[in-house]
Amino acid sequence: MKSKSHPLLGIHSLLVMIFIYVPIAIIIVYSFNSSRLAADWSGFTFEWYTSLFSNRHVMEALSNTLTVGVVSTLVSTLLGTMAALSMRKVSRRMKAGMGGLLYLPIIIPDIIMGLSLLVLFTQFHIPLGKLTIIIAHITFCISYVFVIITTRLSGMGGQLEEAAQDLGANGWQIFRHVTLPQIMPGIISGALIAFTMSLDDFMVSFFVSGPNSTTLPIYIYGQVKRGISPEINALCTILILVSITLIFLAQFVLNRGKGQKKQSVLPF
Amino acid sequence: MIELSGVEKHFQGQVVVHPLSLTIKEGEFLTLLGPSGCGKTTILRMIAGFEQPTKGKILLDGADLTSLPPNRRDLNLVFQHYALFPHMTVEDNIAFGLKMKKLPAKEQQARVEEAVAMTQLTPLVKRYPHQLSGGQQQRVAIARAIANKPKVLLLDEPLGALDLQLRKNLQSELKHLQRSLGITFVYVTHDQEEAMMLSDRIVIMNGGKVEQIGTPREIYAKPTTLFSATFVGENNIFSQDGRLFAVRPEKLVAVRGTEGAKRTGEVLDVLYLGSIHKLIVQLDDEPMTVSIAFDFTDDRPWNVGEKVGVAWNSEDEVVIGS
Numbered sequence: 001m002k003s004k005s006h007p008l009l010g011i012h013s014l015l016v017m018i019f020i021y022v023p024i025a026i027i028i029v030y031s032f033n034s035s036r037l038a039a040d041w042s043g044f045t046f047e048w049y050t051s052l053f054s055n056r057h058v059m060e061a062l063s064n065t066l067t068v069g070v071v072s073t074l075v076s077t078l079l080g081t082m083a084a085l086s087m088r089k090v091s092r093r094m095k096a097g098m099g100g101l102l103y104l105p106i107i108i109p110d111i112i113m114g115l116s117l118l119v120l121f122t123q124f125h126i127p128l129g130k131l132t133i134i135i136a137h138i139t140f141c142i143s144y145v146f147v148i149i150t151t152r153l154s155g156m157g158g159q160l161e162e163a164a165q166d167l168g169a170n171g172w173q174i175f176r177h178v179t180l181p182q183i184m185p186g187i188i189s190g191a192l193i194a195f196t197m198s199l200d201d202f203m204v205s206f207f208v209s210g211p212n213s214t215t216l217p218i219y220i221y222g223q224v225k226r227g228i229s230p231e232i233n234a235l236c237t238i239l240i241l242v243s244i245t246l247i248f249l250a251q252f253v254l255n256r257g258k259g260q261k262k263q264s265v266l267p268f
Numbered sequence: 269m270i271e272l273s274g275v276e277k278h279f280q281g282q283v284v285v286h287p288l289s290l291t292i293k294e295g296e297f298l299t300l301l302g303p304s305g306c307g308k309t310t311i312l313r314m315i316a317g318f319e320q321p322t323k324g325k326i327l328l329d330g331a332d333l334t335s336l337p338p339n340r341r342d343l344n345l346v347f348q349h350y351a352l353f354p355h356m357t358v359e360d361n362i363a364f365g366l367k368m369k370k371l372p373a374k375e376q377q378a379r380v381e382e383a384v385a386m387t388q389l390t391p392l393v394k395r396y397p398h399q400l401s402g403g404q405q406q407r408v409a410i411a412r413a414i415a416n417k418p419k420v421l422l423l424d425e426p427l428g429a430l431d432l433q434l435r436k437n438l439q440s441e442l443k444h445l446q447r448s449l450g451i452t453f454v455y456v457t458h459d460q461e462e463a464m465m466l467s468d469r470i471v472i473m474n475g476g477k478v479e480q481i482g483t484p485r486e487i488y489a490k491p492t493t494l495f496s497a498t499f500v501g502e503n504n505i506f507s508q509d510g511r512l513f514a515v516r517p518e519k520l521v522a523v524r525g526t527e528g529a530k531r532t533g534e535v536l537d538v539l540y541l542g543s544i545h546k547l548i549v550q551l552d553d554e555p556m557t558v559s560i561a562f563d564f565t566d567d568r569p570w571n572v573g574e575k576v577g578v579a580w581n582s583e584d585e586v587v588i589g590s
Contacts (some may be wrong), residue, residue: 162318163351165338167365167416177364183354 031233070138078143114207128210145190152186275324302473529577
């Protein structure tokens with residue numbers, strides 16, 4: 001069934017696309033502008049990209065971001081996977097309740113997440129720094145990992161594991177040879193999403209960061225207060241590209257194999 | 269070989285399988301036949317170990333396996349939707365059970381080759397399940413099970429997902445396989461024709477209860493309950509003097525006039541089915557139709573609306589218990 005669409009629909013879609021992507025496109029374009037002033041275009045250059053890598057503050061923020069990203073990704077992937085697996089063993093009511101609670105951090109406004117974590121850390125006298133950012137990122141990354149792996153698991157059903165058990169596999173062998181390979185695309189994709197979330201997070205990090213734990217988004221925010229420099233445009237461009245690549249990669253891994261239809265299970 | 273003694277199963281207070289005692293003989297092809305929800309699959313899953321009987325015991329070769337987990341039972345289940353491991357090749361699927369049992373590599377290879385040859389999968393061993401047709405996947409599922417050389421093979425509607433022609437081919441293949449392997453098969457199906465064709469004995473089930481156990485011939489010729497009389501093959505049920513009896517369509521004779529007729533009626537429909545043809549007759553005195561089958565030797569023409577007498581020999585009446 002293919003109905004002829006209204007002519008205005010195309011124009012409408014175009015306007016929406018412009019609305020969403022023009023600001024991003026401007027940042028990318030101006031990151032190659034040789035003029036220091038954002039307003040006028042005076043030629044193409046890679047200068048800002050090279051100067052980024054010689055900027056000590058940027059490099060430090062990058063290192064912080066990567067440390068936080070890698071550690072919180074590893075921990076949240078492990079915990080999220082374990083949560084998704086254990087959720088299959090509990091009763092239906094328990095599952096609904098626990099699933100809801102694990103899903104909640106995705107919905108809760110970032111500002112409240114950040115604020116509540118800040119209150120928690122100060123209550124327990126945990127000094128703000130990389131550790132607190134890592135803990136904060138783990139809390140919301142678990143949700144993404146959990147959602148993706150739960151979907152993968154429910155797609156797998158229980159019969160493969162029963163078949164494995166019937167063929168003589170014990171609990172560990174079932175997990176090692178059947179369950180784990182089956183959910184591996186989910187785990188990898190969950191980890192990539194978690195890493196992206198950690199990389200991009202500003203709001204939560206802003207609340208719980210301390211001295212010497214500036215991440216890239218926080219650095220960008222600090223710089224922008226003094227006016228937008230082409231260097232910031234360059235940094236933003238890199239962040240955009242890395243994020244998009246990671247999300248595409250996650251989606252690709254999740255859809256690979258089994259020949260399932262391409263369908264996003266990501267909650268956004 | 270397998271003995272079920274007083275096995276019953278309740279789910280949330282509901283009886284799914286009523287107390288059942290059954291002995292399955294060595295090398296036998298036994299079929300659990302019944303409509304969906306009759307408890308046949310539950311029985312199979314209890315034998316395999318995926319369900320625990322609420323009461324009763326299951327013995328294999330005299331040893332009680334009621335409390336053993338599925339991986340420690342010397343029998344294998346062929347799942348309805350095959351449950352092949354999608355991330356493994358055909359070969360690896362078939363070798364899976366042998367790997368889990370840590371058989372020596374040589375033995376593994378020999379057994380895989382044997383199973384592959386028996387199921388005619390040799391050119392497909394390097395493929396993945398999603399690259400196979402339904403019938404081929406089905407064969408892999410069987411090969412994966414028989415590679416373990418189980419004492420008993422359990423099959424849960426293994427042909428249920430296939431189209432008719434393929435079903436027919438695979439039915440005879442299955443029968444051959446069972447004969448050449450000599451393994452006991454316990455087969456679950458809702459298809460009575462399939463059950464008749466394959467089985468040494470059939471257990472007819474309805475609503476969690478066994479209706480009748482017998483050879484296909486016994487079941488067809490001497491059904492003991494109303495359910496088995498009507499579930500397997502077509503049947504005409506008459507009631508007379510408070511008793512019920514069944515007469516198969518091919519045992520009924522259509523006569524012109526009322527001479528020798530035990531019932532009279534009117535032809536409602538004439539069905540030509542190739543090797544046989546059938547009359548559907550509306551009886552005069554009872555609100556029921558009977559079906560009369562003719563073979564090719566009887567080609568008298570009948571017209572819809574014609575009066576017809578229905579006759580049969582008294583010895584072809586099969587009395588049915590309530």
